[in-house]
Amino acid sequence: MTLWLATGCVLVAAGLVALLLHPSLMRKLLGFNVMGGGVFLVLLAVAPRAAGGSADPVAQALLLTGIVIAVAATALGLLLARRYRAATGRSELPDDEAAGTDD
Amino acid sequence: MNPLDAITWLLLAAAGTFFTAGTVGLLRLPDTLTRIHALTKADNLGLGLAAAALMLQAGSWAGAGEIALIWLLALLASATAGYLIAHRALDERD
């Protein structure tokens, strides 16, 4: 259990750091997905296992829902990134200094 | 160790060798077309050996048949993917 828990935590941290540091929108989405995978791994690592060796059914149901929602969010995010690129020609959000000064 | 398990181990070791060869080809060969060539040949053979190893452990004719069918489907998919990537690489090169 500790091995998978540690792996999940590393994935969450790595995904979050990538999400924060990469300027490119698609790389942020990739970081978001890796982070999602890590969160699911942490969830399943702490869930108890039933007698026959299969994982906890409630945790599995939560994960199934999570995976579907993650793909919907990723698809929407990618569509928005493509739309942004078509509208402005950029695939990164502008820096705060360049965006002007309005509080 | 009974002979069936020994043969399984042998087949898996051979599969591992072929997969490693394919990966070395992917990393060391110069351009996309040569890499696809190495990958599709070595990896498909490796997959076939791994499938053969698992078929020996399947425990029933139906299970072994399923694994063989899965191998054929994977073969079809990877051959098509290799063809499409190579076609695209050829277009990009021109």
Add this chain to the structure above:
Amino acid sequence: MNATDAIVATAAVALAAAVLLARDLRAAAMSFVAFGLLLALIWARLGAADVALAEAAIGAGVTGALLIDAAAQLAGPGRRGGRGPTALAVGLLGGALALVLAHGAVSLAPSAGEASRLVAASLDAAQIVHPVTAVLLSFRAYDTLLEVGVLLIAVVAAQAAPPVPRPPLHHDPVLARVAGVTVPLAVLVAVYLLWAGATRSGGAFQAGAVLAGALLLARFAALPFDPLATRPVLRRAMLALGLAVFIAVALGAGGAAGAVLAYPAAWTGALVLVIEAALMLSIAASLVALFGVGRPQ
């Protein structure tokens, strides 16, 4: 824990690094497909067969295809960040988060397995054989209903923006031939997954993802079979079907059984199958709509 698990876990972290640090977006997207498949292996190792199927179909398959498609269109430097003091601070923040998360999870009181015991005890009363299906469609059916609603909202949001121009798809005869064999096979697998979900691992989500893959393959290969593009009414019907049927059963059958989302005992199997079939069609149509690929000319 044994050597295999250690190797798989190390490979997962290495693949995650490959995804996040890849030199260009296409390489990152392809590495992500491999990462998703390795995750599916990990789920299988942890005994979560349904999640493994869903991860392979949805997480690696559909998400991977979406990313590869987007990488082709968002081509550009795909700059990687991470230099200077800000990067160091964020890196330390990430490391701290990992430690806090691990500590929090480890110091949880070991779960007494209350939930799975309750599920196992209530399976007979729910008249459903497979525990995960029972949780998804009976005990926590409300969550699944809302999830389908969220998926529909995402589709509406995706369709609200004007379509992004994309480069025309090439027509390839080899792909058409292979798709002619693979698409019917994929539809068969989807229906089987749906049917098997009642008693084994499987169910509407995995089946919907495989069906979406079949429909997308038919579209990319320019097969004459593309019902969703040629019949917009069918498309809208399929998108709304899942939520509509689910609500109808929730209120209708629930009215007969005494509470919303309760199934009358004799009808449970049939009702669950009807709901799951509608969900499968809806999820497939939603994933195809979210892909944003029009019919090739």
